[in-house]
Amino acid sequence: MEVSRYRPGEDDEPVLQGYDVPLMPDWAVLDGLNYIKDQLDGSLSYRWSCRMGVCGSCGMTVNGEPRLTCGTFLDEYGDGPVRIEPLKGFPVIRDLVVDIDDFLAKLSSVRPWLVREGEDLPLTTEYAQTPEQLEAYKQYSMCINCLLCYSACPVYVLEPDFLGPAAIALAQRYNLDSRDMDDRFDVLNLEDAVWGCTFVGECTQVCPKHVDPAEAIQRYKLTAALRSVLPWSRR
Protein backbone atom coordinates (compact mmCIF):
# COMPACT_ATOMS: atom_id res chain seq x y z
CA MET A 1 0.00 0.00 0.00
CA GLU A 2 1.10 3.55 -0.67
CA VAL A 3 -0.22 5.93 1.94
CA SER A 4 -0.19 9.72 1.93
CA ARG A 5 1.69 11.15 4.88
CA TYR A 6 1.43 14.84 5.71
CA ARG A 7 1.77 17.04 8.74
CA PRO A 8 0.77 20.60 7.79
CA GLY A 9 3.12 23.11 9.36
CA GLU A 10 5.94 20.53 9.49
CA ASP A 11 5.96 19.05 5.97
CA ASP A 12 6.09 21.08 2.74
CA GLU A 13 3.75 18.74 0.93
CA PRO A 14 2.25 15.24 1.20
CA VAL A 15 4.46 12.29 0.32
CA LEU A 16 3.47 8.71 -0.46
CA GLN A 17 4.97 6.18 1.90
CA GLY A 18 5.03 2.51 0.88
CA TYR A 19 4.18 -0.37 3.25
CA ASP A 20 4.13 -4.12 2.61
CA VAL A 21 0.76 -5.45 3.67
CA PRO A 22 -0.26 -9.13 3.34
CA LEU A 23 -2.97 -9.66 0.74
CA MET A 24 -5.63 -11.50 2.74
CA PRO A 25 -8.72 -12.50 0.76
CA ASP A 26 -11.23 -10.87 3.08
CA TRP A 27 -9.32 -7.73 4.00
CA ALA A 28 -10.80 -4.34 3.31
CA VAL A 29 -8.55 -1.35 2.67
CA LEU A 30 -9.28 -0.33 6.25
CA ASP A 31 -7.88 -3.67 7.49
CA GLY A 32 -4.70 -2.87 5.57
CA LEU A 33 -4.46 0.53 7.26
CA ASN A 34 -5.08 -1.07 10.65
CA TYR A 35 -2.31 -3.58 9.91
CA ILE A 36 0.06 -0.70 9.15
CA LYS A 37 -0.98 1.14 12.30
CA ASP A 38 -0.72 -1.95 14.55
CA GLN A 39 2.33 -3.68 13.06
CA LEU A 40 4.42 -1.23 11.08
CA ASP A 41 3.90 2.43 11.91
CA GLY A 42 1.80 3.63 14.83
CA SER A 43 2.16 7.25 13.77
CA LEU A 44 -0.28 6.91 10.84
CA SER A 45 -3.47 8.96 11.33
CA TYR A 46 -6.88 8.17 9.81
CA ARG A 47 -10.51 7.98 10.93
CA TRP A 48 -12.78 4.98 11.27
CA SER A 49 -15.28 3.62 13.74
CA CYS A 50 -17.98 1.08 12.84
CA ARG A 51 -16.16 -0.98 10.21
CA MET A 52 -19.50 -1.85 8.61
CA GLY A 53 -20.48 1.06 6.33
CA VAL A 54 -22.66 2.85 8.85
CA CYS A 55 -20.70 5.62 10.59
CA GLY A 56 -19.37 7.24 7.41
CA SER A 57 -16.02 8.17 8.97
CA CYS A 58 -13.61 6.04 6.89
CA GLY A 59 -13.96 7.80 3.51
CA MET A 60 -10.63 8.24 1.70
CA THR A 61 -9.33 8.41 -1.84
CA VAL A 62 -8.42 4.89 -2.98
CA ASN A 63 -6.48 4.72 -6.24
CA GLY A 64 -7.93 8.10 -7.18
CA GLU A 65 -11.58 7.42 -6.27
CA PRO A 66 -13.50 8.43 -3.16
CA ARG A 67 -14.43 5.21 -1.35
CA LEU A 68 -15.42 3.91 2.06
CA THR A 69 -12.28 2.03 3.08
CA CYS A 70 -14.21 -0.45 5.23
CA GLY A 71 -16.29 -1.47 2.21
CA THR A 72 -13.50 -1.56 -0.40
CA PHE A 73 -11.51 -4.78 -0.56
CA LEU A 74 -7.79 -5.00 -1.21
CA ASP A 75 -8.16 -7.85 -3.70
CA GLU A 76 -10.05 -5.49 -6.04
CA TYR A 77 -6.63 -4.07 -6.82
CA GLY A 78 -4.71 -7.25 -7.63
CA ASP A 79 -1.19 -7.28 -6.22
CA GLY A 80 -1.23 -3.53 -5.71
CA PRO A 81 0.03 -1.08 -4.92
CA VAL A 82 -3.15 0.42 -3.51
CA ARG A 83 -2.77 4.18 -3.11
CA ILE A 84 -4.57 5.78 -0.16
CA GLU A 85 -4.93 9.56 0.03
CA PRO A 86 -7.23 11.88 1.96
CA LEU A 87 -10.56 12.89 0.43
CA LYS A 88 -10.06 15.62 -2.17
CA GLY A 89 -11.61 19.02 -1.60
CA PHE A 90 -11.01 19.18 2.15
CA PRO A 91 -8.08 20.64 4.11
CA VAL A 92 -5.82 17.95 5.54
CA ILE A 93 -5.35 17.96 9.31
CA ARG A 94 -2.88 15.09 9.34
CA ASP A 95 -2.13 12.18 6.98
CA LEU A 96 -5.58 10.88 5.92
CA VAL A 97 -7.66 12.98 8.34
CA VAL A 98 -9.51 15.92 6.79
CA ASP A 99 -11.20 18.94 8.32
CA ILE A 100 -14.99 18.51 8.09
CA ASP A 101 -16.06 21.76 9.79
CA ASP A 102 -17.23 23.33 6.51
CA PHE A 103 -19.27 20.22 5.70
CA LEU A 104 -20.94 20.20 9.11
CA ALA A 105 -21.77 23.91 8.85
CA LYS A 106 -23.41 23.28 5.48
CA LEU A 107 -25.52 20.45 6.87
CA SER A 108 -26.68 22.67 9.73
CA SER A 109 -27.50 25.56 7.39
CA VAL A 110 -30.42 23.73 5.71
CA ARG A 111 -32.44 23.45 8.94
CA PRO A 112 -32.21 19.65 9.15
CA TRP A 113 -35.21 19.11 11.40
CA LEU A 114 -38.99 18.99 11.06
CA VAL A 115 -40.28 22.54 10.97
CA ARG A 116 -43.80 23.07 12.31
CA GLU A 117 -45.53 26.43 12.49
CA GLY A 118 -48.57 27.84 14.27
CA GLU A 119 -48.96 24.90 16.65
CA ASP A 120 -49.14 24.71 20.40
CA LEU A 121 -49.28 20.95 20.86
CA PRO A 122 -47.52 18.79 23.45
CA LEU A 123 -44.14 17.34 22.39
CA THR A 124 -45.66 13.84 22.60
CA THR A 125 -48.08 14.57 19.72
CA GLU A 126 -47.85 11.89 17.02
CA TYR A 127 -48.01 12.60 13.29
CA ALA A 128 -49.09 9.46 11.47
CA GLN A 129 -47.58 8.83 8.05
CA THR A 130 -48.56 6.40 5.30
CA PRO A 131 -45.96 4.08 3.73
CA GLU A 132 -46.19 6.22 0.57
CA GLN A 133 -45.43 9.38 2.54
CA LEU A 134 -42.45 7.66 4.12
CA GLU A 135 -41.23 6.47 0.73
CA ALA A 136 -41.22 10.05 -0.58
CA TYR A 137 -38.14 11.00 1.46
CA LYS A 138 -36.74 7.69 2.72
CA GLN A 139 -33.77 7.40 0.33
CA TYR A 140 -32.42 10.76 1.49
CA SER A 141 -32.53 9.62 5.12
CA MET A 142 -30.03 6.84 4.27
CA CYS A 143 -27.11 9.30 3.95
CA ILE A 144 -24.25 8.52 6.37
CA ASN A 145 -22.42 11.85 5.91
CA CYS A 146 -19.32 10.13 4.55
CA LEU A 147 -18.30 13.14 2.38
CA LEU A 148 -17.64 10.99 -0.70
CA CYS A 149 -20.16 12.98 -2.75
CA TYR A 150 -18.39 16.27 -1.93
CA SER A 151 -15.01 14.82 -2.80
CA ALA A 152 -16.35 13.58 -6.15
CA CYS A 153 -18.13 16.85 -6.97
CA PRO A 154 -16.12 19.03 -9.40
CA VAL A 155 -18.12 22.10 -8.38
CA TYR A 156 -17.35 21.76 -4.66
CA VAL A 157 -13.66 21.10 -5.29
CA LEU A 158 -13.44 24.33 -7.32
CA GLU A 159 -16.04 26.44 -5.46
CA PRO A 160 -15.94 25.68 -1.73
CA ASP A 161 -18.95 27.96 -1.12
CA PHE A 162 -21.18 25.53 -3.06
CA LEU A 163 -23.70 24.08 -0.61
CA GLY A 164 -23.04 20.64 -2.05
CA PRO A 165 -24.81 17.33 -2.66
CA ALA A 166 -25.32 15.87 0.82
CA ALA A 167 -26.64 19.12 2.34
CA ILE A 168 -29.14 19.58 -0.50
CA ALA A 169 -30.23 15.94 -0.27
CA LEU A 170 -30.63 16.44 3.48
CA ALA A 171 -32.81 19.49 2.88
CA GLN A 172 -34.98 17.40 0.56
CA ARG A 173 -35.20 14.69 3.21
CA TYR A 174 -37.20 17.23 5.25
CA ASN A 175 -38.85 19.13 2.39
CA LEU A 176 -40.47 15.93 1.14
CA ASP A 177 -41.58 14.81 4.59
CA SER A 178 -45.35 15.22 4.97
CA ARG A 179 -44.85 16.42 8.55
CA ASP A 180 -42.60 19.32 7.57
CA MET A 181 -43.93 22.82 6.82
CA ASP A 182 -40.78 24.48 5.46
CA ASP A 183 -39.36 24.49 1.92
CA ARG A 184 -35.89 25.91 2.73
CA PHE A 185 -36.20 28.18 -0.30
CA ASP A 186 -33.97 30.85 1.23
CA VAL A 187 -30.99 28.49 1.52
CA LEU A 188 -31.55 26.34 -1.58
CA ASN A 189 -32.59 28.84 -4.27
CA LEU A 190 -29.12 30.36 -4.56
CA GLU A 191 -26.25 30.45 -7.03
CA ASP A 192 -24.11 28.67 -4.43
CA ALA A 193 -26.83 26.09 -3.79
CA VAL A 194 -28.98 24.20 -6.33
CA TRP A 195 -28.19 26.62 -9.17
CA GLY A 196 -24.47 26.00 -8.75
CA CYS A 197 -24.83 22.32 -9.68
CA THR A 198 -23.73 21.53 -13.22
CA PHE A 199 -25.33 18.06 -13.09
CA VAL A 200 -22.16 16.02 -13.53
CA GLY A 201 -23.78 13.32 -11.39
CA GLU A 202 -20.61 11.95 -9.78
CA CYS A 203 -22.18 12.48 -6.34
CA THR A 204 -24.79 9.84 -7.10
CA GLN A 205 -22.23 7.50 -8.67
CA VAL A 206 -20.00 7.36 -5.57
CA CYS A 207 -22.69 7.22 -2.88
CA PRO A 208 -22.25 3.93 -0.94
CA LYS A 209 -25.86 4.11 0.28
CA HIS A 210 -27.51 4.65 -3.11
CA VAL A 211 -28.79 8.09 -2.24
CA ASP A 212 -29.32 10.18 -5.37
CA PRO A 213 -28.23 13.75 -4.57
CA ALA A 214 -28.11 14.67 -8.26
CA GLU A 215 -31.82 13.88 -8.53
CA ALA A 216 -32.54 15.83 -5.34
CA ILE A 217 -30.82 18.90 -6.77
CA GLN A 218 -32.50 18.77 -10.18
CA ARG A 219 -35.86 18.19 -8.53
CA TYR A 220 -35.43 21.23 -6.31
CA LYS A 221 -34.47 23.36 -9.31
CA LEU A 222 -37.92 22.52 -10.70
CA THR A 223 -39.52 23.32 -7.34
CA ALA A 224 -37.74 26.69 -7.21
CA ALA A 225 -38.69 27.55 -10.79
CA LEU A 226 -42.35 26.69 -10.13
CA ARG A 227 -42.33 28.70 -6.93
CA SER A 228 -41.27 31.79 -8.85
CA VAL A 229 -44.48 31.65 -10.91
CA LEU A 230 -46.72 29.95 -8.33
CA PRO A 231 -45.63 31.39 -4.98
CA TRP A 232 -47.82 28.96 -3.00
CA SER A 233 -46.11 25.93 -4.60
CA ARG A 234 -43.77 24.23 -2.12
CA ARG A 235 -42.77 20.78 -3.38
Ligand code: FES
Ligand atom coordinates in the same frame (compact mmCIF):
# COMPACT_ATOMS: atom_id res chain seq x y z
FE1 FES B 1 -17.83 3.26 9.60
FE2 FES B 1 -16.42 2.69 7.40
S1 FES B 1 -15.76 2.58 9.49
S2 FES B 1 -18.41 3.53 7.51
